[in-house]
Amino acid sequence: MPLDEYNKLRDFSKSPEPKGSVKPHAGNIFVVHEHDARHLHYDLRLEMGGVLRSWAVPKEPPVKEGEKRLAIQTEDHPLEYADFEGTIPEGMYGAGAVRIWDKGEFILESEKDNELLFELRGKKLTGRYAMIKTRFKGKDSWLFFKRK
Ligand code: MN
Numbered sequence: 001m002p003l004d005e006y007n008k009l010r011d012f013s014k015s016p017e018p019k020g021s022v023k024p025h026a027g028n029i030f031v032v033h034e035h036d037a038r039h040l041h042y043d044l045r046l047e048m049g050g051v052l053r054s055w056a057v058p059k060e061p062p063v064k065e066g067e068k069r070l071a072i073q074t075e076d077h078p079l080e081y082a083d084f085e086g087t088i089p090e091g092m093y094g095a096g097a098v099r100i101w102d103k104g105e106f107i108l109e110s111e112k113d114n115e116l117l118f119e120l121r122g123k124k125l126t127g128r129y130a131m132i133k134t135r136f137k138g139k140d141s142w143l144f145f146k147r148k
Contacts, residue, residue: 005075016086020078022050030106037096051076071144
């Protein structure tokens, strides 16, 4: 099931994160969380197939053409996570403060196993983007960048 890994990694009696479930919904949300964990990073989440497909981006997401960012795909998150802000307690998976860095509309243009083309309409991220699978850092690594 799509959220099994998400649920398995968390103890909802201790973490304020939403438990959530898969929602059949033709979605169009994107959100970027700034996550002040052991290493500050950004989590890009795109609503696809009733969940938020998620990537951890070690550096600030690209706002200009020509900036390429490594993005490591992580477990799918429930749609409720799009509104989540809070602090995950010490000792928990992903411990640290989570804040919404940007959020808006996500328009999927095309989807292949190794390539997503989409438009983002947020406050900071706006325009046409691509997510392309790469072998640079293992099987979950992608390149995230802004297109012309
Ligand atoms: Mn994270």
